[in-house]
Amino acid sequence: xxxxxxxxxxxxxxxxxxxxxxxxxxxxxxxxxxxxxxxxxxxxxxxxxxxxxxxxxxxxxxxxxxxxxxxxxxxxxxxxxxxxxxxxxxxxxxxxxxxxxxxxxxxxxxx
Amino acid sequence: xxxxxxxxxxxxxxxxxxxxxxxxxxxxxxxxxxxxxxxxxxxxxxxxxxxxxxxxxxxxxxxxxxxxxxxxxxxxxxxxxxxxxxxxxxxxxxxxxxxxxxxxxxxxxxxxxxx
Numbered sequence: 001x002x003x004x005x006x007x008x009x010x011x012x013x014x015x016x017x018x019x020x021x022x023x024x025x026x027x028x029x030x031x032x033x034x035x036x037x038x039x040x041x042x043x044x045x046x047x048x049x050x051x052x053x054x055x056x057x058x059x060x061x062x063x064x065x066x067x068x069x070x071x072x073x074x075x076x077x078x079x080x081x082x083x084x085x086x087x088x089x090x091x092x093x094x095x096x097x098x099x100x101x102x103x104x105x106x107x108x109x110x111x
Numbered sequence: 112x113x114x115x116x117x118x119x120x121x122x123x124x125x126x127x128x129x130x131x132x133x134x135x136x137x138x139x140x141x142x143x144x145x146x147x148x149x150x151x152x153x154x155x156x157x158x159x160x161x162x163x164x165x166x167x168x169x170x171x172x173x174x175x176x177x178x179x180x181x182x183x184x185x186x187x188x189x190x191x192x193x194x195x196x197x198x199x200x201x202x203x204x205x206x207x208x209x210x211x212x213x214x215x216x217x218x219x220x221x222x223x224x225x226x
Binding site for chain 2: 004006034036041042043044045046049089091098099100101102103104
């Protein structure tokens with residue numbers, strides 16, 4: 001039973017444009033959400049987080065939006081750069097417990 | 112500052128064998144979690160340890176076990192290896208204070224191949 005879903009396996013975006021990666025979850029107990037970036041043969045690298053008390057968190061070019069009523073979060077990357085090409089995972093956790101990961105979205109930024 | 116380290120980087124075993132994977136957390140982090148990632152999937156939670164005690168266990172068979180040492184490093188053991196155990200095994204550490212969820216930082220992983 002996949003509690004965190006990333007329905008787009010891949011996404012291609014032109015350099016300089018906005019990349020929007022989406023994630024849906026089913027468990028209303030999730031209260032902390034993370035986005036990770038992963039290159040082949042490396043572990044996931046933490047990008048940005050958001051707790052359920054907020055609906056937006058921004059860090060440089062990365063912004064995460066949380067819509068609790070829709071059980072949906074999204075990661076916006078503006079402007080997109082070729083170095084952003086990687087697989088992006090969203091992860092969610094109920095308080096003090098394990099993280100559940102989505103299946104990932106492979107982002108390609110075209111120069 | 113050193114991040115999460117894992118050893119070995121790669122490992123090849125045959126069915127039925129046993130394997131031990133090792134992880135050293137970020138200095139000051141007291142919680143270690145183990146994940147299994149198979150190709151095309153996201154990481155799947157196996158175990159979480161905090162202050163040397165098991166705090167969570169995912170849906171994995173009893174062939175999988177783990178422990179955490181006084182220096183907060185951790186081992187993941189898998190007995191009676193099956194072909195389906197071939198995966199990237201990831202270790203993540205977090206600071207964790209009093210039960211609230213904290214960001215987990217991942218190591219580079221150990222690539223296990225079972226032949």
